Amino acid sequence: MKLPQTSWLESFEETCQDILEDAFLLDALSVYLFCDKPLLHDGQAEQIPMVLHRLSGYLSQHALELRRLEKRLEPAES
Numbered sequence: 001m002k003l004p005q006t007s008w009l010e011s012f013e014e015t016c017q018d019i020l021e022d023a024f025l026l027d028a029l030s031v032y033l034f035c036d037k038p039l040l041h042d043g044q045a046e047q048i049p050m051v052l053h054r055l056s057g058y059l060s061q062h063a064l065e066l067r068r069l070e071k072r073l074e075p076a077e078s
Contacts, residue, residue: 008072015065022058029055 029051 008069011065012069015062015069019059019062022055022062026052026055 029048033048
């Protein structure tokens, strides 16, 4: 039986999709870093640390969003 879409479920699915996209970008970046051929134009490789920092921040943000969603599922204290 499929659960009806709720705002919680929509938020959860969106956050999961964001995490998958960030993981894909990190994977692509790691492939680039281990590649023998330069794939970026002059000066673009210097941006890699900033890109890694930004992606790490995105993943942290998504993890916090999942925690907020988890707390919404917890029963209210009596």
